[in-house]
Amino acid sequence: MTARAERMTVPVTMLALVLAMLVDAASLTRVARLVPLAVAVPTVLLIVVELVRRSGHAKSGRDLPRPESTAGVGRLEAQMLAWLLVLCVCVAATGAAPGLAVFTCVYLRVASRAPLPRAAAVSFVTYAVLHLLFQYVLHAPVWSGWLRPV
Amino acid sequence: VIVLAALGAFTYRQRVDDIFVACLFGVVGYYLKKHGWPRVPLVIALLLGEAFEMNLHVTMRLTELGRLDPFARPVTLVLLVLTALNLVLPALRRRASALAANP
Numbered sequence: 001m002t003a004r005a006e007r008m009t010v011p012v013t014m015l016a017l018v019l020a021m022l023v024d025a026a027s028l029t030r031v032a033r034l035v036p037l038a039v040a041v042p043t044v045l046l047i048v049v050e051l052v053r054r055s056g057h058a059k060s061g062r063d064l065p066r067p068e069s070t071a072g073v074g075r076l077e078a079q080m081l082a083w084l085l086v087l088c089v090c091v092a093a094t095g096a097a098p099g100l101a102v103f104t105c106v107y108l109r110v111a112s113r114a115p116l117p118r119a120a121a122v123s124f125v126t127y128a129v130l131h132l133l134f135q136y137v138l139h140a141p142v143w144s145g146w147l148r149p150v
Numbered sequence: 151v152i153v154l155a156a157l158g159a160f161t162y163r164q165r166v167d168d169i170f171v172a173c174l175f176g177v178v179g180y181y182l183k184k185h186g187w188p189r190v191p192l193v194i195a196l197l198l199g200e201a202f203e204m205n206l207h208v209t210m211r212l213t214e215l216g217r218l219d220p221f222a223r224p225v226t227l228v229l230l231v232l233t234a235l236n237l238v239l240p241a242l243r244r245r246a247s248a249l250a251a252n253p
Contacts (some may be wrong), residue, residue, distance in 0.1 A: 010187050013178065031214060077180075083212050083247045084173045087152060091169050096160045126153065140164045
């Protein structure tokens with residue numbers, strides 16, 4: 001991704017969210033539609049004004065809050081994104097409590113290079129705490145997802 | 151930190167989907183921070199947005215039915231003026247400092 005395209009990620013995402021809100025509001029009555037419109041118009045205006053200001057600064061060469069361009073940042077970002085995906089897969093497969101424990105074990109073993117006994121011990125303690133929390137405080141099902149035991 | 155954040159997201163409604171949403175907004179927050187966009191307005195909007203939308207809707211309905219004239223109330227006028235100033239003042243201040251730097 002080029003630096004310019006990456007800089008545009010945030011405003012484009014925000015504008016897409018506003019657009020989604022407006023599309024969602026299309027089914028409302030005429031008066032009710034005015035509320036999301038009243039929220040959307042200033043939001044879009046502020047984003048556009050900020051974009052114009054930033055492009056003006058970029059053209060005149062003035063300093064902006066620029067992204068960190070250190071080598072390797074992209075790799076770290078990709079790694080973090082991958083870990084978040086692993087967390088989501090773990091949670092979706094087994095539910096929040098076992099998923100978080102499995103994620104802790106995998107993360108400690110792979111990213112932190114902890115020895116297997118320590119990773120297993122930390123994960124076991126995590127699971128035990130979460131199990132008790134889910135069972136007696138939250139009253140939520142401990143196992144859920146695709147791999148839950150029948 | 152990730153485990154605690156995920157647990158916090160789950161306990162709100164006890165739904166696994168909220169963990170995915172938390173991850174998604176974590177990525178969005180990271181890019182907001184990286185590119186210097188303020189995160190506080192987004193958080194305030196997420197926290198107060200529901201109450202704001204509901205009260206704005208109620209006010210609009212009452213105004214439409216002739217039960218309320220918000221522009222006749224001093225508190226509303228003061229708040230509107232403060233909001234307008236809040237929008238205009240940063241730009242005016244920037245222009246003033248630019249003029250002071252390059253007279």
